[in-house]
Amino acid sequence: MASLTQVAEVLRVEAGRLRANMDAEALAAKKLRLKELEARQLLSEHIEGIARVIDNLAHRARLQNCLNDIAATRPISVLAGQLTRTYISEALAGRMNEELTRLELRHVEAGVSSAGEAGAVRLGIQLLDCQLAPHQVLSEAEQRMCALAYFFAELHQSGSTSGIVFDDPVSSLDHSHRTAVAQRIVEESANRQVIVFTHDAVFFGELITLCQDAGLTPEVRSISYRSEGPGYVDVGLPYDMRRHRERIVQHRRDQQQIAASFNSPPGDTERYAIRNAYSDLRVTIEIGIEDTILNETVVRFRDGISVGRLNGVMAVQEQDFREVQRLHDRCCRNVSAHSHAAGQQRPVTHPDELLGDIEAVNTMFTRIRSRRG
Incomplete structure (x- = not known):
């Protein structure tokens, strides 16, 4: 049996603990600590799901930053325009003027303009020392020749040797221009496959003659309309030719x-x-x-x-x-x-x-x- 002294000591300790719990601040601290422990226990039960939510929110934040950067296209347009003028426009314009000379359009001197819009750069043709747009100065034939010169210049600058297709490239052109275009097409056919659709007999004759002069043998096909319908392809010239x-x-x-x-x-x-x-x-x-x-x-x-x-x-x-x-x-x-x-x-x-x-x-x-x- 415990002695009275021991019992009295236990009771004194318990009485001290009870007096301590009567302190409002100490009691509040313990309650806060209890809530923290309960929250940690709850967090441990859902830690994986919470981690996924955090990752998703971080990914969303990165996507939002990208969207904000895309929406602000002016810096991109300005930079693209500068790069275009430095590395593309001057070289392209020089080549285009060479093509204009080869197409017998020496009186036209053109440049290449660039304009940025929504992060993209659009190239266009402009006449040097002229404030007016090309269509306000040049005839329809001259505009077509400039378009062909630009096409050949862009083709040259690209470095590609892929095949190209022309669909009646000399409509609205006079005879001298037709000859120049035919000569340029034949020259290009030495480097790549060139397909030309035309119903112009004079232009076709020019192509055949220039191919013969260049030692080239073109493949000729004729497309006819029969009683069964259009689009029949025959080897060789149309019968009348x-x-x-x-x-x-x-x-x-x-x-x-x-x-x-x-x-x-x-x-x-x-x-x-x-x-x-x-x-x-x-x-x-x-x-x-x-x-x-x-x-x-x-x-x-x-x-x-x-x-x-x-x-x-x-x-x-x-x-x-x-x-x-x-x-x-x-x-x-x-x-x-x-x-x-x-x-x-x-x-x-x-x-x-x-x-x-x-x-x-x-x-x-x-x-x-x-x-x-």
């Missing part, structure tokens, strides 16, 4: 179709088919004179005379002259372009005779070519 040897092949095909449906006695359908065939054959004779006898020295839709081909021009012999005249007269007697005396009641030429005339034209020009050696 083909040389006489290619046309002879088509004449034979047409003759076979006419012969297959030729009625005896013939009617208007047969008459029209034969007349059209002879009209076409007459054109072939004229083209044969151009490309065989004259050796393409003088060609329609071509600028100038090919003097270098004069050595292949054939002296027309009496036999050749009379055969050309005979076949040409045969065509003229059958075509619809001439008015025929109704009283003659001229019969419709038989398809066999048509085939004979086709082969006679082919034989005549083959014989003339053989003499050239």
